[in-house]
Amino acid sequence: MSILEAYIFGTLLIGFFGIIFKKNLMMKIIAMDVMSTGVIAYYVLIAARGGFYTPIAAGATPGPYADPVPQAVILTAIVIGFSIQALMLVGVMKLARNNPTLETDQIETNNTP
């Protein structure tokens, strides 16, 4: 379990540093997605701490069950993350018309007063 947790924090950090160090705007967005994958995995991991079985009240329970609340919550967060990412990609498409290389530094200096 703690190995898995370490991997998840690794993913989170890789994504976070990707947002900072990647120069291309597209790569920054992908790095943000990696970071949010880490967060989602963390929710799933914490939910599975108690056990792995689905909590359905149907006769005898096969064993300790997984907590459904964090999973339900993270579903909402996945949808929101997806829509934000879609929105950012549309923004990048528009920006790419005048800045085909999508270098963040270039775009930033061009568009900051």
Add this chain to the structure above:
Amino acid sequence: MNPLIAEIPGVIPWIALPFFIGFSINLFPKLSRLLAVVVALSSMIYGAVQLLRPLPQTLELLDHFGVTLQIDGLSGALILTNGIVTLAVLLYCWQTGKSTFFYTQLVILHGSVNAVFVCADFISLYVAVEVIGIAAFLLMTYTRSDRVLWVGLRYLFVSNTAMLFYLVGALLVYQSQHSFAFAGLGAAPPEAIALIILGLLTKGGVFISGLWLPLTHSEADTPVSALLSGVVIKAGIFPLVRCALIVPEVGEILALLGMATALLGVVYAIWETDTKRLLALSSVSQVGFMLVAPPIAGFYALAHGCSKAALFLISGNLPSREFAQLAKVPIPPVLRGGMAIAALSIAGLPGLGGFAAKALAVKDLLPWQATVLNIAAVGTAIAMAKFILIPFPSTPAPPPTQGLSLALLLLVGAIFAANGLGPTAYTVANALKALGIIALGGLIYGFILQRWSIKLPRGGERLEHLIGMMTLMLTALFWMVVT
């Protein structure tokens, strides 16, 4: 039916109304403005009713796992602010021929800001805040130029990264408390508190986490900047204030950060030469006053929201954004008057809403805290003096549009009416102190700063630095929570 729903009458229909109308506006494009006004009016009425209700009310849907809503005087004041500022923006946009899409986003933004002001658990808050982010992005990029697209993308990057940290914090709270309610924050592990505060500080534009704000608020379209600075930043501040009221240890940390941001904001603002950037930086400073005095935060937000929205609407209609240029061009008397009243309210002139809010905010603080805030208040007076002391050229100016005049009438009326919420602030000592602060600020500006200019570095506002500073802020917060 859950019997608990009866405890807050009308809350569910009222929260659902903006989303329902927001999405159905597209079916009735001719009625879009009218429907949006109905939404804003419903919030004003609902907010005013809640403001007069003495006791806080709580609503839990589906046991302690589910959604928790809480309404008290604090939410009432903020809902009222949201209603007034949205209505003013609608009046301003009435004749400008904005598309139905604009009004859809405006109403959805209004509805999600309202949702933030009533929710009391971390997940409903997360959803509402993210919807605000999306609606604000779409409003900001309404003009579709490259610059606003970049500013909008930058805003989404910063706010989404901050909210990912926040989500991890919310999970850690759940892990220790088995509930997402705000009340669980007190017993949560320190890393959870640090992560959640970091997310909300970034959303609320506080201290160095708020350095994204000046560019975003100044580059957006005039009515959108008025909304962003008037109410949307309060959506990040309000949950912090509510947590500070529930958990006193969090309150102490926020008070420190509040003083830091009050000073940082004015230090930048007094050297600023661009009107809209100055206003945005002054917002960074003003949210500090709300964090330092959580019980007064709602009233303070009302006074600040109305004044700041008025100032943003006016400066968007001045012939130039540079103070040096403004001295040479004619300004219509209506705009000049509105600008003076709103700026003096932020500086805290007795008779205007900002005075009562500021006096009550400083009243219950420790002496050293009050001193820090008074220094920040002098800085605010200096920054506002730049607006009041623009020289008069002799040529007559064309009158402003009808929509702008109506919006200003509403906002200025609200600034005066806000006094009714804080009659206890009116003592001779308070009034003299406020006058002293304004006079001092005006004199410092007139005799020293007017002839002197410094360009402060803006390196901290680059995207990489904004994201990177989150790690510094997180470390600092963790250290503050542990000690």
